[in-house]
Amino acid sequence: MFSSSTRFAIRKNLGLPKQLSSILTRTHFNYIHSSSVSPFSRTINHGFLKSGSVNYTPSSKGSAALWVSRLDHTMATQSNAPQSVHDFVVKDAKGNDVDLSKYKGKVLLIVNVASQCGLTNSNYTELTKLYEQYKDQGLEILAFPCNQFGSQEPGSNEEIQQFACTRFKAEYPIFDKVDVNGPTAAPIYKFLKSSKGGLFGDGIKWNFSKFLVDKDGHVVDRYAPTTSPLSIEKDIKKLLAKA
Template identity: 45%
Template sequence: MTPFHQLTATSLGGQLIAMSDYAGKVVLVVNTASRCGFTPQYGGLETLYKKYAAQGLVVLGFPCNQFGKQEPGSADEIAQTCLINYGVSFPMFGKVEVNGSAAHPVFRYLKNALPGVFGGRIMWNFTKFLIGRDGKPLKRFAPITTPEKMEAAILAALET
């Protein structure tokens, strides 16, 4: 089992979820926020999820309040924003930190595997990590990269 598949996270509804549940799937992990300039990317992420779920894509959203306090809401408020405003149906997790000593293990692992331009730190909301079916991190995308611009990389991962 890969290191990614050994990790767990708590869903927005409070259930502990093993990343091994996503073994054999292409996973896109995203740190999200409801009050960010990039928040409309929820719509593009949902479009990708619906378009490719049957082929094995899963999007995992991890709300984060570390950047500009742009995710101040409770789990219920986050769920309402995602569903009502963007129709999000992909799995959402409880609010996490992505940097610092309290960074969630999923993000500690992904930042170590794909450090990015800023030496391992996540600089803002909607940083995205693409993980192959085998659990190995493949590519990191900046917050400004729209979901539509990731489609070719997702298709390539789905084909392997």
């Protein structure tokens, strides 16, 4: 934090308005000092910004206004960042938009599924059991097909739905096929991974990774592909019991 005397000196030497000085009292800054310039001809490196830092070199009074404008824009962008699963819109298997805010008040189990995996039979069978038992109490299972692991989900959305609904009697929604890792990962999965990292990093490791989401849309737990859905039952019941 800057002392009052330092704030006054900065405002005097840089020609900063009083309003900007007040910003400096509330925000942490790092100084980068160059021996070739005066103590007040420094670059202020603002460490609050996601996309990196904004460097303000006091070459003119006008640049101060630009710096404040960029800071305001960045802070506004951060305030608009997704805060919960409910802030996302995804595609269903037919390509229609689905606003996940429709699941407010529901406990969600979000799973990346595949039809040709060694984990397919056990996971789909237990997911169906969980859904049948707790759907009337507020559980929703959101299944996102993904073909990134061993190319084990090669079918079309229609084929994937038919497989899950016919063979495993899945009544929960199965959405559009997505990527869960890499630069093309679906935004919802970027959010899930950033909310709950895995044991060996944020990336999804295999088919049937699971995220448990509370009634407010916040990710509360993450489970490995080999974690059986029925073993999560106690955690689901705890969230369902919360008002």
